[in-house]
Amino acid sequence: MNSxxxxxxxxxxxxxxxxxxxxxxxxxLSLSKGAFYYHFQSKEEFFITIAQTNLFRKVYHQLxxxxxxxxxxxxxxxxxxxxxxxRAEENFLDYGFVLGNFxxxxxxxxPEIMSYLLDIVTVWKVNLVTLLQKGKTDGYISRHVDSEGLxxxxxxxxxxxxxxxxxxxxxQLRYQYIQQLRQYFKTMDQPxxx
Amino acid sequence: MNSxxxxxxxxxxxxxxxxxxxxxxxxxLSLSKGAFYYHFQSKEEFFITIAQTNLFRKVYHQLxxxxxxxxxxxxxxxxxxxxxxxRAEENFLDYGFVLGNFxxxxxxxxPEIMSYLLDIVTVWKVNLVTLLQKGKTDGYISRHVDSEGLxxxxxxxxxxxxxxxxxxxxxQLRYQYIQQLRQYFKTMDQPxxx
DNA sequence: AGGGTAACAGACTTATTGGTCTGTAACGAT
DNA sequence: ATCGTTACAGACCAATAAGTCTGTTACCCT
Numbered sequence: 001m002n003s004x005x006x007x008x009x010x011x012x013x014x015x016x017x018x019x020x021x022x023x024x025x026x027x028x029l030s031l032s033k034g035a036f037y038y039h040f041q042s043k044e045e046f047f048i049t050i051a052q053t054n055l056f057r058k059v060y061h062q063l064x065x066x067x068x069x070x071x072x073x074x075x076x077x078x079x080x081x082x083x084x085x086x087r088a089e090e091n092f093l094d095y096g097f098v099l100g101n102f103x104x105x106x107x108x109x110x111p112e113i114m115s116y117l118l119d120i121v122t123v124w125k126v127n128l129v130t131l132l133q134k135g136k137t138d139g140y141i142s143r144h145v146d147s148e149g150l151x152x153x154x155x156x157x158x159x160x161x162x163x164x165x166x167x168x169x170x171x172q173l174r175y176q177y178i179q180q181l182r183q184y185f186k187t188m189d190q191p192x193x194x
Numbered sequence: 195m196n197s198x199x200x201x202x203x204x205x206x207x208x209x210x211x212x213x214x215x216x217x218x219x220x221x222x223l224s225l226s227k228g229a230f231y232y233h234f235q236s237k238e239e240f241f242i243t244i245a246q247t248n249l250f251r252k253v254y255h256q257l258x259x260x261x262x263x264x265x266x267x268x269x270x271x272x273x274x275x276x277x278x279x280x281r282a283e284e285n286f287l288d289y290g291f292v293l294g295n296f297x298x299x300x301x302x303x304x305p306e307i308m309s310y311l312l313d314i315v316t317v318w319k320v321n322l323v324t325l326l327q328k329g330k331t332d333g334y335i336s337r338h339v340d341s342e343g344l345x346x347x348x349x350x351x352x353x354x355x356x357x358x359x360x361x362x363x364x365x366q367l368r369y370q371y372i373q374q375l376r377q378y379f380k381t382m383d384q385p386x387x388x
Numbered sequence: 389a390g391g392g393t394a395a396c397a398g399a400c401t402t403a404t405t406g407g408t409c410t411g412t413a414a415c416g417a418t
Numbered sequence: 419a420t421c422g423t424t425a426c427a428g429a430c431c432a433a434t435a436a437g438t439c440t441g442t443t444a445c446c447c448t
Contacts, residue, residue, distance in 0.1 A: 104290065105210065150374060
């Protein structure tokens, strides 16, 4: 049953939700329809289950966990994103940002699933904001920085660069992206630089 | 025939390529299968035609044309993006960035179509780079700015924010995004601020 | 007026989809 | 050993997909 979820997320990620049939998943596992519909009510309920467990875990592990218990928020965020992009780059068959892809796919089609997906984005963003705020009280970040705005900006730019990196020259894109981010961060990492 | 393309792009945008059937398009136009397959060989060829004409025109009109013949590149870009986001926001049924959605959908599924879509991105990016370079020679932008990198950053962040703006509070997101961009631009609009 | 072609109409085919339903193997409890 | 429940197998169904094919208009040309 857990293997169904794992394989399900894998195939949904590669081919998209609507473009992946239950049969595709079952074929890969050499299982039958009966097995699937014994554990899950429908394809939709199946995906929601996956989103709330596997997908959330994945995002948390990739983008939130690496931020915990570190000083110097800006550098921590920068390293986290850079490592993530490097992983995506080395993964010779990368399909973009899992969460971003699904948000894109379900937009305007399934509001319920959309809300679950956006919840995950919110969790990520809240973690970023919290980290940035802490950075301000700890004296790492200039007080005039808008934590909410910066978090929004980070999330959106990351989602975008992951979409762009599906083409060939992902190495250059990553370099440029990180470089620009570093430049931007420079303007706010010392409170004296106002 | 042109109406088929227009309606086709409209529905592909709203529901995605794979989730829009030829019948859906034809039903909306009260046309028959015969009409469609008289003009187009297949659904794929149909989309490619749309991408190269209608989709390209749309992107050009939205994001490239407003940049032409203006001084002060950074402000021009900022205004262009802000106006575009405002339009998306007022459009009470917005489905994200057309081009970005398709790139997301076809990634890993149809390399040929992908190449056509990425071509459009390239055109946009080249236009940005050219504008930034001109801005440097005209003295609007600091010489140490990496035009290529900045263009990459602009494209990716725009694609990301459009994906995020599909949820409710798009007004706030737009404001935060533009605000952050403005802050970033401040660091490079005077050559003396190195 | 008549012939020919461009521009469609729409029934039909084949493949695939999500989902149902009946059947059955394994297995612990009594 | 038997019973009953869990965990599947897989045939089956209705809906929908892209694409084909045989018509049938409408209209221009001569």
